[in-house]
Amino acid sequence: MLERSQMNQSDAQEYSLFQEVLFLVALLSVCSFIVNSLIGIQSANAATFAPNVSATLTYSCSSSHCYGRNEWQGATSGALTDISVVHLSSGNNFVDDEMWVAQPSSSGDCAGNGNFCWVEAGYANGDAENGEIGQYFYWADVRPCSCGGYHEHDSGILKSGDYGNEAGVGIFKDDSSDWGAYVDGTDTSVSGVSTGQTMQATMILIGQELAGTSGANAPTAHFTYNYWQDQNNGSWHFQTSDGTLDPCLDNQCSPINPPWAGWVANQTPHNGNGGNFYTCTLPGNNNPC
Amino acid sequence: MRVTRLLLLSIIGLVVLVLLSLALLSSRTNANGTPTTPPELQRALSPTGPNTGMPAIIPKSNAPIAFSASDVQTFIQTHGFMSGAVVPGHTLKILSIQLMTPQQADVQGAELVSYTSTKMVYVAKVKGPFYNTNVKTLANGPSTSLVGYEIFDAHTGNMLEWDAAQSLNDGI
Numbered sequence: 232m233l234e235r236s237q238m239n240q241s242d243a244q245e246y247s248l249f250q251e252v253l254f255l256v257a258l259l260s261v262c263s264f265i266v267n268s269l270i271g272i273q274s275a276n277a278a279t280f281a282p283n284v285s286a287t288l289t290y291s292c293s294s295s296h297c298y299g300r301n302e303w304q305g306a307t308s309g310a311l312t313d314i315s316v317v318h319l320s321s322g323n324n325f326v327d328d329e330m331w332v333a334q335p336s337s338s339g340d341c342a343g344n345g346n347f348c349w350v351e352a353g354y355a356n357g358d359a360e361n362g363e364i365g366q367y368f369y370w371a372d373v374r375p376c377s378c379g380g381y382h383e384h385d386s387g388i389l390k391s392g393d394y395g396n397e398a399g400v401g402i403f404k405d406d407s408s409d410w411g412a413y414v415d416g417t418d419t420s421v422s423g424v425s426t427g428q429t430m431q432a433t434m435i436l437i438g439q440e441l442a443g444t445s446g447a448n449a450p451t452a453h454f455t456y457n458y459w460q461d462q463n464n465g466s467w468h469f470q471t472s473d474g475t476l477d478p479c480l481d482n483q484c485s486p487i488n489p490p491w492a493g494w495v496a497n498q499t500p501h502n503g504n505g506g507n508f509y510t511c512t513l514p515g516n517n518n519p520c
Numbered sequence: 521m522r523v524t525r526l527l528l529l530s531i532i533g534l535v536v537l538v539l540l541s542l543a544l545l546s547s548r549t550n551a552n553g554t555p556t557t558p559p560e561l562q563r564a565l566s567p568t569g570p571n572t573g574m575p576a577i578i579p580k581s582n583a584p585i586a587f588s589a590s591d592v593q594t595f596i597q598t599h600g601f602m603s604g605a606v607v608p609g610h611t612l613k614i615l616s617i618q619l620m621t622p623q624q625a626d627v628q629g630a631e632l633v634s635y636t637s638t639k640m641v642y643v644a645k646v647k648g649p650f651y652n653t654n655v656k657t658l659a660n661g662p663s664t665s666l667v668g669y670e671i672f673d674a675h676t677g678n679m680l681e682w683d684a685a686q687s688l689n690d691g692i
Contacts, residue, residue: 293653295660324653331658343686345659355656367574371656378629379669379692380685381655383602385574387678420569423634426626440656481659 288514289445290488293324299492299510300438302478303470307332309403309460310435311467312505314353316393316416317450319366321357324443326490326512328452329353331437332402332410334430338375341430345481348375348430350402352412352421354389357443365389368398368414372425386414386421393418403460404432435459435470436478439490439510449490449512451520457505469505491518571634577677585640585674589617592642592672601646601668603684604653615645615667615688619674629691630671630681640674643692655684662686 290297314328333349334341341348352370368386393416402412408429413422437454441447457470476493477484489512500506511520577595579586593614606612622632625643632638649664665684669692672679683692 294663296657325656327656329656333658340685340690344661345657347658349658351656351658357654364574369656372631373658376629377687377690379683379690380665381603381652381657381661382631382681382683383656384571384631384681385679387572387575415569421571423571423631426631426633427629436658442653483660 288322288447288489288512290441290447291444292441292488293444295483297441297488297490298438299477299490299512300436300440301474301476301492301494301508302480303435303459303472303474304433305459306462307432307435307459308462308465309401309458309467311399311401311403311456311458311460312437312454313397313399313456315453315455316354316389316396316398317452318394319354319356320446320448321355322443322446322448324441324447325355325357326439326441326443326447326449327353327355328439328449328454328510329355329437330400330402330435330454332432333434333436334432335434336375336430339377340373340380341375344373344381347373347481348428349373350410350412350425350428350430352400352402352414354398354414354416357447368416368419368421370402370412370414370421370423370425372410372412372428374425374428375430376427378427384421384423386419389416390418397455404462435474437508438492439512441488441490441512447489447512449510451509451511451513453495454508454510455505457500457508469503470500473499473501473506489513491520493518493520570637571680572676573635573673573678573680575677576679577672579675579677583675585619587674587677589619589642591677592617592644595672596644596646596670601648601650602670602679602682603655603665603668604651607649607651607664610649612650613647615647617642617644625671625692630669632671632680635673635680638673638675638680641680642672642674644670644672646670647688650684652684 310332312330319326329351331349331351333347336348337346350372354368356366365388371383373381396417398414398416400414405411408427410425410428458467460467490510492510495507498507509520513519577591619642622638622641625641626632646668649666652663652665667685667688669683671681
């Protein structure tokens with residue numbers, strides 16, 4: 232009797248421990264779900280876009296340039312992103328990775344540039360009439376004044392240390408009529424002030440622009456730590472909404488050419504840290520990024 | 521006894537989770553609920569290096585003005601205008617090449633304030649029309665520009681700015 236009683240007690244203890252473990256696992260799962268929901272880091276499916284193009288890398292991006300990019304809307308006084316610097320081949324025009332901060336407007340030179348005022352900054356390859364001049368950082372703008380249209384400022388040719396590293400890109404309002412812009416790489420940088428820039432920005436875009444008809448090659452670049460600045464108090468915030476992939480601007484909508492672009496799986500902005508956006512222009516029918 | 525132990529373990533687990541969550545949130549925000557300044561943002565907001573522009577004209581000396589307007593003319597005639605080729609049926613025409621200070625150029629619409637080491641610049645005004653092949657646009661703007669500017673540091677020969685405009689009356 233004694234042995235049987237001890238055996239039953241032992242079974243009961245093992246059964247109890249098993250139940251406890253099960254209960255704790257269930258409790259932890261529920262708590263994790265609740266907490267993760269509260270702080271907005273639940274996982275999500277990545278948004279990607281795969282245009283229908285042939286494997287041979289020809290495209291139609293001359294008269295109308297092609298884009299693979301993401302847009303956030305809302306009043307802002309600045310934006311930041313880190314772009315990984317990869318070796319670009321321009322093909323017969325240019326290709327770049329960049330960020331824009333903009334406002335729809337028909338004032339001054341903006342009217343003649345798609346009815347947008349903007350400041351942009353990033354890196355590009357291909358810019359000279361007589362062939363490639365190499366890869367460089369740049370910033371450019373179009374202002375709501377009749378003051379020269381499109382203005383571009385380039386750095387010198389990038390150095391070897393710039394490649395394979397991040398370049399910090401920033402565009403932000405200095406005061407009521409000036410916006411600062413910079414691209415800060417490991418060995419090279421460029422910065423400047425968009426003067427007389429009175430736009431009230433309502434758009435931030437990141438991504439790739441492609442011009443020409445053939446031969447470009449742009450390995451996958453990543454845009455991380457995407458920030459926007461609150462125009463009311465100047466505080467910086469990670470982008471937490473996914474924005475719009477390949478937005479329609481100036482009546483130009485979904486591209487039928489490269490660049491390819493999208494959010495890395497489970498690294499969209501609402502997953503945290505501003506998200507991880509990618510772009511590329513590479514041969515392939517399916518997304519080759 | 522078992523029920524007490526179960527409850528105790530559950531409460532401990534819950535407390536640990538809450539503490540972890542608070543730690544995660546506090547690393548992103550300060551007491552006002554605004555983001556703190558993480559390292560990547562601190563780096564981004566720090567001053568960048570000096571601006572030198574893109575190497576273009578090879579200077580002939582180490583003098584403050586190291587080449588002439590004629591050298592600017594030769595460079596433009598050799599390399600064309602930065603925005604793109606001249607529209608067929610037209611020829612590139614150099615309207616003016618002026619030597620001035622960056623401040624004088626800025627009064628006319630240039631954006632040279634960040635080129636702090638530049639003392640004098642050549643401002644070249646050219647007429648096309650030119651294709652806007654190399655204009656990096658937000659949305660599709662005009663395919664050509666009538667007039668353009670190229671601005672060179674008179675000491676280094678580097679190109680500091682180029683502009684593509686629609687009207688001869690536009691500023692820089």
